[in-house]
Amino acid sequence: MLTKPRRDNLSTQVTNNLGRWILSGKAQPGDVLPQEENLCTQLGVSRTVVREAVKSLAAKGMVDSKPRRGTIVRPKQTWNYLDPQVLEWLTQEDSETTLPLHLTELRKALEPTAAELAATRASDEDLLIVQSAYQTMANNTEDVEAFLAADLAFHIAILHATGNPLFIPIANVVQASLHASLRITNRTTKDNLLSLPLHKEIATALQARDATRARQAMLTHMEDTAGRLGNYRREL
């Protein structure tokens, strides 16, 4: 079974180009982007496409357009860093350095609380999904890709089980973090075996609806992740 190539449409491609361009720092906050017509000729697309791409970036808080003045890059404070595409662009620029640390830092702040909330609020169905994700992890310790996919599903299920929709976008952070773990730290089968019991403890605490224990278990997991990242960095 093949996944269709189905390349992105033009405005998506241009959005990616411009997004990466900005994230790379080649266009700094305050800078004016080339005007529409120039972008058209430079990229070889119509104004329609350029405008739709710029609108997408504007929706992510990255640019702002006005007649006569042009389209400027907004200050970084307004960028939606938790947007999946922004994280992706950021990964391609920053993956070797501080991004993994920052991702882990945010997870450490949030996921223990998420686990705590989930322990008291999760529906039986939520717990089933957590359990099932854990099983998939356990069954795929040999396959790094499949393991990490299940790992992501595990954490997403917990975020979802908080019953607080505002926790949902943190899934993007988890995904970026796991992605970094795959790309940066040469993740091995052994890593999977080490992190498995940490997840089991989380799942068990949730099943027992023990909020304190769930928080602690998640915190342990996060500290392990941070620690492994630190080891990797020390090896450089």
Added chain:
Amino acid sequence: MLTKPRRDNLSTQVTNNLGRWILSGKAQPGDVLPQEENLCTQLGVSRTVVREAVKSLAAKGMVDSKPRRGTIVRPKQTWNYLDPQVLEWLTQEDSETTLPLHLTELRKALEPTAAELAATRASDEDLLIVQSAYQTMANNTEDVEAFLAADLAFHIAILHATGNPLFIPIANVVQASLHASLRITNRTTKDNLLSLPLHKEIATALQARDATRARQAMLTHMEDTAGRLGNYRREL
């Protein structure tokens, strides 16, 4: 000095319309939006405008367009709940009920850690901004609007001082939370006087670069906020 009315451009207006429409639940995940041409006639705008608005919503993870199938509302898991506009739309739907609780919950998870990180990493300039925001609060206890604006600046300064850009978008949550506090709980001058010392303690801890104390001070503040919200809800 007047701020110009300067009404939003059409595509922004249409984005707001559609965004609110979806957040209100009148279009559920999986539903197909009216096709472009129909939206044009219904809203009395050109296809250009409709398409740019849809692209903005797509950038926030809320819809997805495909030829022949149309534009569908994506599952809520992909919505960027931390986007300022999404939060605004959400406020207009949900402000009376659970949203303020959810906002506070997220803040409680994040801001104590932010304060902890800020205590060790803040630049002298960062601390100056925190201090200055506190002063503005202290000078404006009588003016609820001005006080809350300074309150927001205070918390944003701390998020910024973490040195971790991923914490920045949480500013949107703080803003929505304070906005709710203004609209929902009939915030008074007395509330300002009560929350002032809590902020002072945070600022002092940061100044002393005492991470543990900063975390604790912020946690106390968050619990106070949550408590006040609880009191309000009990009065209903």
Added chain:
DNA sequence: GCTTTTTATTTGTATGATGATATTATAATT
């Protein structure tokens, strides 16, 4: 029944024209 081909529908892209608006430059006024 299954696969392949055709068809119809909807979004995707291109282009040209016109409108609105913010900046800059100029002129008028004090």
Added chain:
DNA sequence: AATTATAATATCATCATACAAATAAAAAGC
């Protein structure tokens, strides 16, 4: 000379139209 009012202009904003491409559904072929 400084300030304010006016006009010019560059840029994005909007509209209208045409055609292309992609996809889901229907039809045809095996």
